[in-house]
Amino acid sequence: MREEQAPRDGGGDATVRLDQWLWAARFFKTRSLAADAIDGGKADVNGQRAKRSRSVREGDRVSLRQGPVTWELLVRDVAERRGPAEAAQRLYEETPEGRVRREAMQAQARAMALHFGHDDGRPDKRDRRALRRLKGER
Helix, strand or coil: CCCCCCCECCCCCCEEEHHHHHHHCCCCCCHHHHHHHHHCCCEEECCEECCCCCEEECCCEEEEEECCEEEEEEECCECCCCCCHHHHHCCEEECHHHHHHHHHHHHHHHHHHHHCCCCCCCCCHHHHHHHHHHHCCC
């Protein structure tokens, strides 16, 4: 049976690598994806661009960009191993201003998606004939 991985309580002196922390906090499915995002400049720690080996500790501010969404996080605890989602949520706290910006961006993306109709993408017989006429075939 699998034990629940709890964040380690080491006070303010416990540190862990940024890529490991992002993976443990479940922002990325694999540690490799977390490292690639950091190398691509998608993560900042305390306002400075970070490398994957950057140590994070309790109290650090992490800014993470995933597509159009930007997460503004405050590190509450560190964990070296990935645990259940409940334990991962205890590792960070989203800043109130960051939450407002993220929710506004998500609402905007949802509204934009409503304007674009997604058919099955496959032309029917009439559409194929129109395409042939347009291309000058038959």
